[in-house]
Amino acid sequence: MFNNEGNFVGQICHIEAALPGGERFNPNMSNEDRRSFENLMLMCYDHHVETNKEQVYPVERLQEIKRQHEEIYSNIDRFVHQMQSTISDVTSGIVVGKLSSLRTLYIEVFGEDFREPEHVDEEVIAFNSALDRLASLSPDAKQVFAISLSRAKYELNFLGRETENIYVDPYEIERVTQLDRNYLHSIFQEIERSGVLSFDNLDDGQPVFWIVLQGCESNVWDMIRLFCIKKNLNISQMVSGLNFAAID
Known part of the structure; x- marks a missing residue:
């Protein structure tokens, strides 16, 4: 009706x-x-x-x-x-394409792929594992993570210089999405359980979520963010749609 x-x-x-x-x-x-x-x-x-x-x-x-x-x-x-x-799990039928090297990502961001073979394997395994966990997230959680990555900021060290670590301000995400605070909190908890966000405070005490890739030292998520900026791609569509073929 x-x-x-x-x-x-x-x-x-x-x-x-x-x-x-x-x-x-x-x-x-x-x-x-x-x-x-x-x-x-x-x-x-x-x-x-x-x-x-x-x-x-x-x-x-x-x-x-x-x-x-x-x-x-x-x-x-x-x-x-x-x-x-009639209720079903909308994530159950999602099939995620596995990546094999991330070579295109490195070439576009750094101009060359300088990794040793063992590091390539480490990153590919870690990233494919993260994709499997992302695929199980609810549609809203995928979208919030994508928006969070697009608005990520670099941590500043004691000299005021940027480090390689990136984080997202949950209050900023609340403002830009206009989502109910309690609902957004539950979404962040869902994403955190998947292992791509980690809650902690900055040195000044500000609560933030660090964007991380478990099992890998490289900041692949930030590289994806830079890749999308350089190629003028919609990072939200790439991440929430789990369409990462362009970076392989």
């Missing part, structure tokens, strides 16, 4: 018309009977128009349609069970 814009489009309709000249008008019915629940149906506009075809939709057929529809909702326990049976 809701359209694509989220507007309720249901209409209260008469099985036997309220006024003379209307579809299926019954002159032997009282006005009270015409207004009674038994003579009313809830339909969308399109079906309301369709049922104006009296030959196709006589009184008996509309009464049977009304009975069938209302029977669905008359047994709350059964209705809830039916609703639950």
Whole structure:
């Protein structure tokens, strides 16, 4: 009963018309009977128009349609069970393409791939493992992580110089996404459990989430961020869509 814009489009309709000249008008019915629940149906506009075809939709057929529809909702326990049976894990069917080298990433960011073979294997294993964990995140969690990566900042050392460590300010993400604070907190917890974020404080006590890649010393996530900036790619689409073929 809701359209694509989220507007309720249901209409209260008469099985036997309220006024003379209307579809299926019954002159032997009282006005009270015409207004009674038994003579009313809830339909969308399109079906309301369709049922104006009296030959196709006589009184008996509309009464049977009304009975069938209302029977669905008359047994709350059964209705809830039916609703639950249609719920599925939207992440269960996601297949993530495995990367083999990350060579393109290094060449685009640094101009060359200077890694030793053992380091290539280490990074590929670590990143593919992270992708598997990202794939299991809810769609909102993937999107929040992608936005977080796009707005990441470098840690400053005691000399005020940038280190290789990157973090995201959760309050900034709250402001730019306009998500409810409690809901966003639950999303950050979900992402943190996947191992790509780690909660801690900056030296000044500011709470932040560090963006990390477990099992790897290289800052691959920051390299991906720089890659997208250089190639003018949408990092949110790449990360939330788990489409990393361009960096391999």
